[in-house]
Amino acid sequence: MGHMSEDRTKERVESTAWWPKWEQELGEYINTCERCQKANRKQGNKYGLLQHIEDPKHPWETINMDWVKDLSQEAKKTTMPA
Template identity: 50%
Template sequence: MEKAYDEGIFHLLDGILYHRTNHTCVMTLTDRAFINTKLHECHDSVASGHLSEDRKLERVKTCSWWPNWRKDVAEYFQTCDSCQKANRATGKKFGMMIQIQEPKSPWEIVYMDCVTALPP
């Protein structure tokens, strides 16, 4: 950490430690409670809307930094109950595409897709 501070990656300003990259300078979080709050704000709050993987990484990256933040972000979002229900894989294979015969009269052939077991 001292080497990174000497190289200008970290800056101390008014008692707050900031992490600097080429384009941004964001607050460094060290307390696990603050990290969990930031993860909640960036994913679970009404304004965040359960973003996609790339968007949630961008949102966290623009406002804060902590060691191993990418790993923590991935773990937090993979355990989100709402996202798991909405993005769940059914494990069923997709059907083969087949050419549909042109019917000779209306309603001679009817095709229907059925969707079941949707999350509440």
């Protein structure tokens, strides 16, 4: 279950409940909401810039790997040939 924006959530809580420091605590809760952090993750340049890789001069001088992260449980049961 999600929640509304911080302002709308505060309006809703203000009309139905009260406790000391409620506004500060509610703001902290909303700003650290794990679900919101994942959903509102910043997109874009997450990693460094692409750079030219020198051609190897000898076999096995360089080894490259591709990493795949955050696969669903279903995807983990599937193999992908290289």
